[in-house]
Amino acid sequence: MTTTHHTTHQATSQASTAPTHARPAKLKTSAMIASFADPGQKTTPAPFGHALNQLAEQRPEIVGLSADLAKYTDMHIFRDKHPERFFQMGMSEQSLLGTAAGLAEVGLVPFASTYSVFATRRAYDFLCLDIAEPGLNVNVVGALPGLTTGYGPSHQATEDIAILRGCPGLTIVDPCDAVDIEQAVPALAAYDGPTYLRLLRGAVPRVLDEYDYTFQLGKAAELRTGRDVVLISTGLMTMRALQAAERLEADHVDVAVLHVPTIKPLDTEAVLAVARTDRLVLTCENHTVVGGLAESVASTLAFAGVGNRIVPVALPDEFLAAGALPTLHDRYGLSTDSIVSRVRAELQASGRTGGDAGEPPSL
Amino acid sequence: MSAPENDRIARLSAAAQRIRGYALHMGEVQGQGYIGQALGVADILAVAYGDQLRFRPEDPQWEDRDRFLLSIGHYAIALYAALAEAGTIPLEELDSYGSDESRLPMSAMASYTPGVEISGGSLGHGLTVATGMALGLRHLGNPARVFNLLSDGELDEGSTWEAAMACAHHGLDNITAIVDVNALQADGPTAGVLRTEPVLDKWQAFGWHALRVDGNDIAALVSAFDEIADHQGAPSVLICDTRIGCGVPLLMEREKAHFMRVEEHEWQIARTQLEEGSPR
Numbered sequence: 001m002t003t004t005h006h007t008t009h010q011a012t013s014q015a016s017t018a019p020t021h022a023r024p025a026k027l028k029t030s031a032m033i034a035s036f037a038d039p040g041q042k043t044t045p046a047p048f049g050h051a052l053n054q055l056a057e058q059r060p061e062i063v064g065l066s067a068d069l070a071k072y073t074d075m076h077i078f079r080d081k082h083p084e085r086f087f088q089m090g091m092s093e094q095s096l097l098g099t100a101a102g103l104a105e106v107g108l109v110p111f112a113s114t115y116s117v118f119a120t121r122r123a124y125d126f127l128c129l130d131i132a133e134p135g136l137n138v139n140v141v142g143a144l145p146g147l148t149t150g151y152g153p154s155h156q157a158t159e160d161i162a163i164l165r166g167c168p169g170l171t172i173v174d175p176c177d178a179v180d181i182e183q184a185v186p187a188l189a190a191y192d193g194p195t196y197l198r199l200l201r202g203a204v205p206r207v208l209d210e211y212d213y214t215f216q217l218g219k220a221a222e223l224r225t226g227r228d229v230v231l232i233s234t235g236l237m238t239m240r241a242l243q244a245a246e247r248l249e250a251d252h253v254d255v256a257v258l259h260v261p262t263i264k265p266l267d268t269e270a271v272l273a274v275a276r277t278d279r280l281v282l283t284c285e286n287h288t289v290v291g292g293l294a295e296s297v298a299s300t301l302a303f304a305g306v307g308n309r310i311v312p313v314a315l316p317d318e319f320l321a322a323g324a325l326p327t328l329h330d331r332y333g334l335s336t337d338s339i340v341s342r343v344r345a346e347l348q349a350s351g352r353t354g355g356d357a358g359e360p361p362s363l
Numbered sequence: 364m365s366a367p368e369n370d371r372i373a374r375l376s377a378a379a380q381r382i383r384g385y386a387l388h389m390g391e392v393q394g395q396g397y398i399g400q401a402l403g404v405a406d407i408l409a410v411a412y413g414d415q416l417r418f419r420p421e422d423p424q425w426e427d428r429d430r431f432l433l434s435i436g437h438y439a440i441a442l443y444a445a446l447a448e449a450g451t452i453p454l455e456e457l458d459s460y461g462s463d464e465s466r467l468p469m470s471a472m473a474s475y476t477p478g479v480e481i482s483g484g485s486l487g488h489g490l491t492v493a494t495g496m497a498l499g500l501r502h503l504g505n506p507a508r509v510f511n512l513l514s515d516g517e518l519d520e521g522s523t524w525e526a527a528m529a530c531a532h533h534g535l536d537n538i539t540a541i542v543d544v545n546a547l548q549a550d551g552p553t554a555g556v557l558r559t560e561p562v563l564d565k566w567q568a569f570g571w572h573a574l575r576v577d578g579n580d581i582a583a584l585v586s587a588f589d590e591i592a593d594h595q596g597a598p599s600v601l602i603c604d605t606r607i608g609c610g611v612p613l614l615m616e617r618e619k620a621h622f623m624r625v626e627e628h629e630w631q632i633a634r635t636q637l638e639e640g641s642p643r
Contacts, residue, residue: 063502087498090532092525095491099529102495105480106503107426110495126522129485130492134473 035203036148036236036325043203044178048141049077051185052111056082062189063103065089066113067096073113073143074201093123100138101130109137109189116142116157116198120164132170132194139188145174145198146235146286147315147332152322158315162291164196165264171195171217172263174235174286174293179208180261183215191217198235207239208259218262220270226256228352229343230274233284234260234293237313237334241284244339253343263293268300275301275308280346282311286334289314311346313339364582371414375581378448379409383610383637385444389460389467391630396461396469398633399614399623401441403545403579403605404512408445410584411510411541415592420450423477427507430496432480434489434513435543439471442479451478487520489513490540494526497538497598508592512541516548518559524569530598531570539591540571540600543578545607549621566600578603611636 037043056062056078064070064078068091079086087103089096093114100112112119119127119142131138142160149155164172171193175181181200188195211223223238224245233241238259245255258274260267275281275297285293294312301308315332329335333342346352364372386401411431412418418428433442443460446452452467459465466475472482481492493511500507517523530538544562546553553559566573572594576583584603591599607623608614611633614623625633 063499085502087533089529090525092522092529094487094522095494095525095529098488098491098522098526099495099498102492102497103499103502104495105492106496106499106505108499108502125485126488126491129482130488133482 036329037203037205042206044206045203046074046077046201047178047181047204048185048199048201049074051182052078053081055186055189056085059109059189061107061109063087063108063110064113065096065100065103065110067091067093067118069114069143072201073115073141073199075111075113075141078111093118094126097123097126097138097140098130100140101126101134101136104131104136104138105134109139111139111141111189113141113143113199115155116145116160117155119196120157120160124163127164127170127194127196128167132167135169135193137189137192138194140194140196141199142196143199143201147320147328147334148200148236148286148325150323150325150328153319156320158288158320159291160198161263161287161293165291165296169193170264172198173217173261174198174263175200175215175261176234176236176238176259177207178204179206179213180215184217184261187215187217200236205236205239207242213259215261218265218267220258220260220262220267222256222258222270222274224255224257226254227279228253229255229280229282229347230258230277231255231282231284231339232258232260232271232274232293232297234263235286237284237286240334240336240339243336244343247336247340248343253347255343260293263296266296266300268304271297271300272304272306275310276306277308280311280343280350280352281308282313282339282342282346284313284339287314288317290317311342313342372582372585375409375413375585378413379406379581380610380637380640382409382441382444382448384634385447385454385457386440387611387630387634387637389440389443389457390625391634392458393461393469394627395622395625396440397437397622398440398625399607399620400438400543400545401444402609402611402614403607404438404441404543405444405610406579406581406584407512407541407543407603407605408441409448410581410588412445412449414585415588416510417507418449420478423451427505429508429510430480430493432483432489432493432496432509432511433471434483434486434511434517436470436472436482436484438512438514439467439469442471443467443476446476446478449478452476486514486517487522489517490523490526490530493538493540494529494533494535497530497535498533501535501537507537509538510541511538512543514548515542515544515546515553515559515562516556518542518562518565519548519557527566527569527571534596535598536595538598540598542600542602544602544604547607547619547621552619562602566602570597572597572599573602574599575602575604578605579609
């Protein structure tokens with residue numbers, strides 16, 4: 001296990017150059033294709049599409065399909081490079097997943113993309129019975145997972161993991177950033193079974209290359225060690241957990257971060273190793289508090305007879321508002337500020353302190 | 364009709380009668396089963412397996428085989444009978460139908476039974492999976508064809524029509540849908556549950572090469588399947604009007620029911636009627 005402390009986050013934007021002429025201040029937007037990258041953050045464009053293209057060069061059996069959302073799931077990168085290996089199914093998600101199953105039945109390895117809400121809510125029966133039950137190597141790619149769009153409940157897949165975790169044999173991956181996605185794509189194709197990838201699309205933050213980290217299917221990775229607090233995080237919340245850890249470090253609160261990119265099967269060994277502790281334990285996920293990482297970790301602890309309390313950082317069990325993503329992430333507790341506040345409040349409430357000197361953290 | 368053609372029809376008619384006999388046998392062993400539907404589709408299955416499909420009974424995973432997808436899982440009893448007639452399933456195994464540990468569960472599943480391509484039962488899935496197989500086989504340059512047997516009740520499912528649009532859009536002439544129109548579904552006659560007619564017009568409007576025949580007329584089935592095999596550029600559908608209980612007057616004359624109750628003593632009567640070759 002590697003400890004990586006880096007105290008300052010260097011913002012190295014690839015694309016953003018300051019405008020040379022004055023523009024009116026931009027209103028916050030609730031646009032569907034809002035990026036959750038921080039201003040100035042290093043990003044990579046369409047990592048999924050480019051990773052799929054690279055994989056397709058090596059594996060001729062890779063095919064792609066989408067349900068009228070190629071352009072919005074970064075599948076257009078693959079479609080444009082390999083038009084003969086891309087199948088447009090139209091706005092019909094049941095057909096999309098059934099067709100993906102049929103393609104796998106004859107020996108191809110499909111990646112089928114749509115929005116997470118449609119893959120899980122609308123087409124679950126097809127994912128379950130046509131893909132998971134026969135154990136086919138179909139990779140379902142769901143964009144806009146959790147709260148990554150301001151469009152409201154029709155597009156916010158806040159419960160996609162909860163829907164899918166009960167599906168036997170389905171591997172569920174929630175990547176943190178572009179690095180995770182680039183490494184997950186070949187791993188998902190190499191794994192001979194059904195998978196669901198929570199896609200981050202567009203300009204995707206690039207965070208994990210700052211750490212000694214490699215994506216391994218089914219494995220969690222301790223990105224930081226820490227004596228006071230443990231953050232068990234998945235998906236884009238690992239990025240926020242790392243930021244929170246840096247902020248708390250300045251207050252002499254020593255925070256460990258365990259990144260859990262594979263939600264199912266959960267790396268219970270790694271979870272137990274960090275959670276069997278006197279430290280404050282929080283889970284961080286871009287998903288409702290029902291049926292996601294928090295409850296996966298809670299059941300892992302309970303089933304192992306570990307009685308530790310865990311504090312969930314997750315979306316509330318409710319239909320969320322429309323609005324601008326930063327506003328919503330603040331409101332619903334997913335922002336870095338929210339994590340930092342939760343940690344401080346919990347430390348204070350429990351009488352625990354951070355830091356070598358045993359001084360209370362500044363609040 | 365020419366002599367060879369007469370022989371062809373006679374051979375397939377005999378196969379259909381044996382399929383009916385196997386289905387009755389399974390129904391009697393288990394004391395239940397969707398026997399009415401099985402007797403209704405026996406002729407279709409006899410022509411499909413006995414005349415149209417390219418397959419190797421001893422090698423159900425042969426890559427170049429034509430795929431026959433049963434959407435309607437509850438027609439398993441009919442499919443097992445056809446697979447027994449085809450030589451894929453040993454005849455003696457039919458005794459295990461619906462029993463614990465049997466390879467022949469009441470609802471057909473690919474993981475249980477050699478020759479069963481998909482797990483049906485949740486209706487509206489078969490044609491979507493068939494679409495993927497047909498797209499994939501064409502992509503791979505494999506000339507194998509894909510057949511999907513669905514029921515008229517299954518036309519209620521929107522996903523069937525999603526797939527119908529996709530097949531036509533992609534010009535999948537390697538796919539043949541077979542619709543068993545027995546005009547009955549779980550809650551009663553199809554006309555009363557959710558009207559599906561005009562079935563032929565619907566498929567044609569969706570861009571399919573559509574034919575409609577008496578699904579209990581072997582000669583009509585053979586000639587329709589032959590025509591479909593030659594048709595290029597669009598998917599084909601063969602709409603088959605079938606009679607529940609066909610071949611067994613006792614069951615044909617009974618009040619139509621999705622799940623037909625057969626008393627213990629009636630199985631023998633049914634078999635006798637079938638063997639007598641009662642008029643249909």
